[in-house]
Amino acid sequence: MQALPRRQQEVLQATVRHYVDTMEPVGSSILVRRFGLPASPATVRSAMGALELKGLLTQPHPSAGRVPSQLGYRHYVNCLLPAPGAAASQLERELAGLSLQWAALDDLLLQLARRLADLTGLLSLITRPQGQQPQLQALRLVPSGDRLLVFLVESATASSSLNLRLPAAVRAEVPALERWTTAQLDQQINVGRLDWSTLPPQLRSSGSLLRQGLRSHRQARPQEQEGAVSLGLGGLLSQPEFSRSESLRPLLQLVEEDPQQLLQADGAGAISGVWIGLEHPHPALRDCAVVQAPYRTGSGGQGQVALVGPMRMAYATARAAVQSVATILQQLLG
Numbered sequence: 158m159q160a161l162p163r164r165q166q167e168v169l170q171a172t173v174r175h176y177v178d179t180m181e182p183v184g185s186s187i188l189v190r191r192f193g194l195p196a197s198p199a200t201v202r203s204a205m206g207a208l209e210l211k212g213l214l215t216q217p218h219p220s221a222g223r224v225p226s227q228l229g230y231r232h233y234v235n236c237l238l239p240a241p242g243a244a245a246s247q248l249e250r251e252l253a254g255l256s257l258q259w260a261a262l263d264d265l266l267l268q269l270a271r272r273l274a275d276l277t278g279l280l281s282l283i284t285r286p287q288g289q290q291p292q293l294q295a296l297r298l299v300p301s302g303d304r305l306l307v308f309l310v311e312s313a314t315a316s317s318s319l320n321l322r323l324p325a326a327v328r329a330e331v332p333a334l335e336r337w338t339t340a341q342l343d344q345q346i347n348v349g350r351l352d353w354s355t356l357p358p359q360l361r362s363s364g365s366l367l368r369q370g371l372r373s374h375r376q377a378r379p380q381e382q383e384g385a386v387s388l389g390l391g392g393l394l395s396q397p398e399f400s401r402s403e404s405l406r407p408l409l410q411l412v413e414e415d416p417q418q419l420l421q422a423d424g425a426g427a428i429s430g431v432w433i434g435l436e437h438p439h440p441a442l443r444d445c446a447v448v449q450a451p452y453r454t455g456s457g458g459q460g461q462v463a464l465v466g467p468m469r470m471a472y473a474t475a476r477a478a479v480q481s482v483a484t485i486l487q488q489l490l491g
């Protein structure tokens with residue numbers, strides 16, 4: 158974006174900060190007093206008029222002060238964003254000591270989404286990794302009567318189990334089949350996969366049973382991994398822009414039914430990881446801002462971390478927070 162004169166930069170930055178804090182239109186005298194701008198109210202008033210002509214500020218009413226426009230927020234995010242505050246730094250320190258102490262991926266995502274929502278008062282949203290190719294790390298076979306319990310470990314945060322019918326005729330093959338699968342996974346030739354062409358002939362019956370069970374399990378996984386974890390609706394409802402539930406309905410419907418439309422892969426179309434107002438292609442977000450960052454897993458999956466709120470948000474803190482969470486997810490799931 159075209160650079161602004163220094164005075165206009167100071168005035169736009171101060172106006173955004175004031176409006177984010179108070180949601181009140183502001184005049185030149187208040188900006189001078191509150192932020193100690195090194196200029197007279199008349200000089201600041203002139204700068205505000207110039208910013209309004211450029212479309213960066215707007216005046217809700219003829220007698221009111223000015224507020225940032227969508228374009229004004231965009232210029233602020235691109236050119237004038239300050240360093241993130243103490244809250245974002247504290248979150249980064251907390252995440253640095255995080256370890257994988259959860260039994261499942263969703264537990265980890267819930268913990269991080271809750272922390273994001275608590276920190277910012279916005280709606281936090283973390284999509285589950287998509288497009289990942291599960292890599293089997295360990296497999297255990299436990300006969301139980303006429304059933305075969307199969308325990309699968311695919312990563313430090315992903316484990317599952319199968320419950321297969323076990324014919325009596327193949328029960329004796331189970332210990333040898335487990336030794337074969339363990340040897341396969343230890344070889345690291347076909348990482349995370351079993352080379353069924355090397356299955357010994359004497360294990361053909363039990364191997365066929367296990368192979369079919371694993372195939373059905375893989376086919377079911379994409380449906381299990383869809384969607385997102387979201388928290389912070391209460392904080393969003395407390396924002397004056399969303400005081401009426403009707404204004405939130407399209408957004409909540411989108412989050413519940415198709416969060417991938419809200420968080421496009423790689424933030425496609427977003428500038429600096431931030432959507433502001435009508436920049437977002439979905440009409441449910443026309444009055445909102447979305448700050449997002451991608452994360453990737455070691456098995457090739459990709460997800461998104463985001464905060465959703467009004468255009469009047471603390472962008473520096475929001476952007477630093479989603480980036481911190483995306484970074485720790487990539488480290489833990491890498």
